Amino acid sequence: MEMNMRQLHCMGEALIDLIAHTKGQSLDQVTTFERVAGGAPANVAAVVASLGGQSSLITKLGNDAFGDYLVSTLKAKGVGVEHIFRTSEANTALAFVSVKEDGDRDFSFYRNPSADLLLNEDEVKREWFNQQDIFHFGSVDLVESPMKYAHRRAIEWMTQAGGIISFDPNVRTSLWNDLDVYKQTIQEFLPFAHILKVSEEELEFITGIPEQKRAIASLFKGNVRIVLYTKGARGATIYTKDHTWEVPTFPIKVADTTGAGDAFMGGFLYQLLVNEATVSTLEPFIGRHGEEVLRFANATGALVASVKGAIDVLPTQTHVNTLLDTHSV
Numbered sequence: 001m002e003m004n005m006r007q008l009h010c011m012g013e014a015l016i017d018l019i020a021h022t023k024g025q026s027l028d029q030v031t032t033f034e035r036v037a038g039g040a041p042a043n044v045a046a047v048v049a050s051l052g053g054q055s056s057l058i059t060k061l062g063n064d065a066f067g068d069y070l071v072s073t074l075k076a077k078g079v080g081v082e083h084i085f086r087t088s089e090a091n092t093a094l095a096f097v098s099v100k101e102d103g104d105r106d107f108s109f110y111r112n113p114s115a116d117l118l119l120n121e122d123e124v125k126r127e128w129f130n131q132q133d134i135f136h137f138g139s140v141d142l143v144e145s146p147m148k149y150a151h152r153r154a155i156e157w158m159t160q161a162g163g164i165i166s167f168d169p170n171v172r173t174s175l176w177n178d179l180d181v182y183k184q185t186i187q188e189f190l191p192f193a194h195i196l197k198v199s200e201e202e203l204e205f206i207t208g209i210p211e212q213k214r215a216i217a218s219l220f221k222g223n224v225r226i227v228l229y230t231k232g233a234r235g236a237t238i239y240t241k242d243h244t245w246e247v248p249t250f251p252i253k254v255a256d257t258t259g260a261g262d263a264f265m266g267g268f269l270y271q272l273l274v275n276e277a278t279v280s281t282l283e284p285f286i287g288r289h290g291e292e293v294l295r296f297a298n299a300t301g302a303l304v305a306s307v308k309g310a311i312d313v314l315p316t317q318t319h320v321n322t323l324l325d326t327h328s329v
Contacts, residue, residue, distance in 0.1 A: 006053075006054065006132045006133060006134075006273050006276065007054045007055060007056060007080075007130075007133045007134075007273075008044070008045060008048045008053060008054070008055040008056070008133070008134045008135075008136060008269055008270075008273060009055075009056055009058060009083075009128065009129065009133060009134070009135045009136070009154070009158075010041035010042065010044050010045040010055060010056070010057050010058065010136045010137070011041055011057075011058040011059065011135070011136070011137045011141075011150070011151060011154055012039065012040065012041035012042075012058075012059060012116065012137055012138050012140060012141040012147075012151075013039040013040065013041060013042070013059065013093060013114075013116045013138075013140050013141050014037070014038075014039040014041070014042035014057060014059050014061060014070050014074070014084070014092075014093075014116065015038055015039040015042075015070075015092065015093035015094060015095055015109075015111075015114070015116070016035055016036070016037065016038065016066045016069070016070070016092060016093070016094050016095070017035075017036045017037070017038035017095050017097050018033035018034070018035055018036075018094060018095065018096045018097065019033060019034050019036055019097045019099065020032075020033055020096075020097060020098040020099055021033065021034055023099045023100070023101055024099075024100060024101045025098060026098055026106065027096055027098045027106060027108055030096075030098055033096065035069075037069065037070050037073040037074070038095060038259065039059075039093070039116075039140075040138045040140065040168065040170045040261075040262050041057060041059070041136065041137060041138055041141075042057055042059070042070070042074060042079075043259045043262035043263070043266070044136055044168075044262045044265050044266045044269065045057045045074070045079045045266075046074060046077045046079055046266075046314055047262065047263050047265075047266025047267065047270070047300060047304075047314055048266045048269060048270045048273065049077050049078035049079045050077055050078070050314035050315065050316055051266070051267065051270045051300070051315075051316065051317045051320070052270075052274075052316070052317050053270045053273045053274065054080070054273075055078075055079050055080065056079060056080030056081070056082065056083055057074060057079055057080070057081065057083065057084055058083040058084075058119070058124065058128075058150075058154065059083075059084055059085070059116050059119060060084070060085040060086065060087055060115045060116050060117075060118050060119040060123075060147075061084060061085075061086055061087075061092045061115050061116070062086070062087060062088070062090055062091040062092040062114070062115040063086050063087065063088045064091055064092055066091070066092040066094070067086060067092040067115065070092065071084060077314065083128065085119060085123055086115075087115050087118055089115070089118055090111075090113055090114055090115045090117070090118055091114060091115060092114060092115055092116075093109065093110065093111040093114030093115070093116055094109070094110040094111070094114075095107050095108070095109050095110070096108040096109075096110070107172065107174060108174070109172070109174065109175055111175075113145060116141055116147060117141060117143065117145035117146065117147045118145070118146055118147070119146060119147045119150045120146040120147075120149070120150055121146070121149045121150045121152065121153035123150065124150050124153045124154045124157065125157075126157045126160070126161075128157070129154070129157045129158045129160075129161040129163060130161055130163060131161050131162040131163050131278070132163065132276070132278065133158070133161070133163040133164075134163060134164045134165075134166055134269055134272060134273060135154060135155070135158040135163060135164070135165050135166065136165075136166040136167075136168070136265070136269060137151055137154070137155075137166075137167060137168075137189075138167070138168050138169060138170040139167075139169040139170060139171065139172075139182070139185065139186050139189070140170060140172050140175060142185050142186075142189060143175065143176065143185075148185075151189070155189075155192045159192065162278075162279060163278075163279070164194050164195065164272065164277070164278065164279055164282065165192055165193045165194050165195070165223070166193060166194070166195040166196075166197075166265070166269060167189060167190060167192070167193035167195070167196050167197070168196075168197040168261070168262075168265050169186050169190075169196075169197075169198065169202060169206060170261065170262075171186075171199075171201075171202045171205055171206070173205075179205075183205065183206065183208070186206050187206070190206075190219065190221065190222065190224065191221050191222020191223060191224065192222060192223060193222075193223060193224060194223050194224065194225045194226065194279060194282060195224075195225070195226045195228065195268075195269075195282075196219055196224050196226070196227050196228070197227075197228040197230065197261075197264075197265055197268075198216075198219065198227065198228070198229055198230070199229075199230045199231075199232070199261065200212075200229065200230070200231045200232070203215050203216070203229070206219075207219065216229060216239055220241055225240065225241075225282055225283055226238060226239070226240060226282065226283070226286060227239040227240075228264075228265075228268060228297075230261060230264060230301075232249075233249055234248070234249065235247050235248040235249040235298060236249070236264065236294055236297065236298055237294075238286060238290050238293075238294055240283055240286060240287075243287065243290070245286075245290035245291045245294055246294075247291055247294040247295050247298055248298075249298050249301075249302055250298060250299055250302040250323060250327055251327075259304050260301045260302070260304045260305035261301065262304075263300045263301045263303070263304035263305075263314070263315075264297045264298065264300060264301030265297070266300060267296050267297035267298075267299065267300030267301065267320065268293060268294075268296075268297040270296075270300075271289075271293045271296055271297070272285070272293075275289070295324060296320060296324065299320045299323045299324050300315060300320050302323065303315040303319055303320065303323060
């Protein structure tokens with residue numbers, strides 16, 4: 001099948017989420033945690049693989065048991081692990097997560113630095129990237145580190161190859177000592193992306209503009225063609241410079257929002273892969289299929305939010321299609 005030649009490359013953190021067993025407790029109250037594989041880029045790669053697409057993760061993990069667990073978990077989901085490097089210089093990152101009654105989360109990260117931040121630019125190879133591929137990244141691993149420059153190198157290779165670049169800042173303010181530097185870093189990388197995903201909680205932080213319409217308009221700079229604006233339980237909107245498509249979310253009982261935004265992103269990028277969208281056909285494709293693609297992405301995100309954990313509980317295309325059929329418009 002032609003689609004198997006097209007690949008999503010995700011770059012950034014793969015880590016262990018230690019999720020509180022009991023809802024509604026703050027981290028200082030939690031006594032037991034459940035280990036699950038996590039990290040936004042890893043989640044997105046796993047979603048695409050679970051749906052039947054081809055994906056790989058570019059990162060570095062510690063030579064430790066947690067690193068072994070992440071590699072075997074991703075491999076079992078069908079994610080390409082040939083670009084996952086290992087090191088003894090640092091440990092695999094951990095994130096302790098407490099879950100509020102409404103399914104939202106608080107994080108405490110253990111990485112100072114973690115192994116993922118030690119991936120260096122010379123380890124990123126030009127031949128990995130092709131015109132028909134998609135490169136996806138976030139902002140968590142753009143802190144001042146070798147990994148930041150590895151991102152720059154990957155973006156450079158993908159831009160030269162002519163493939164689609166996707167950026168989900170996935171803001172985690174607790175990981176940055178200086179929030180002004182964080183905003184500047186997001187703004188620095190933003191123009192390289194053709195697709196940008198922003199949640200309503202992140203919009204003002206990223207743009208510095210309180211008014212939603214103006215804030216979203218300000219995101220269309222550099223290469224940005226598509227803005228995905230997610231609103232949690234109130235659905236999502238696709239913006240191009242000239243049009244919008246809005247779709248409500250699916251009525252599900254939220255168990256844990258961990259990975260739901262990543263699942264939404266994975267569902268969206270999977271649709272681009274399977275429909276062979278390219279940089280030049282991206283806007284015409286969304287023009288014809290925006291609502292349909294958004295419903296698929298929303299359904300993927302909703303299914304992940306309905307269960308605890310992320311990579312361990314990903315939906316297949318059959319699950320997504322069943323939800324779409326159940327709530328057909």
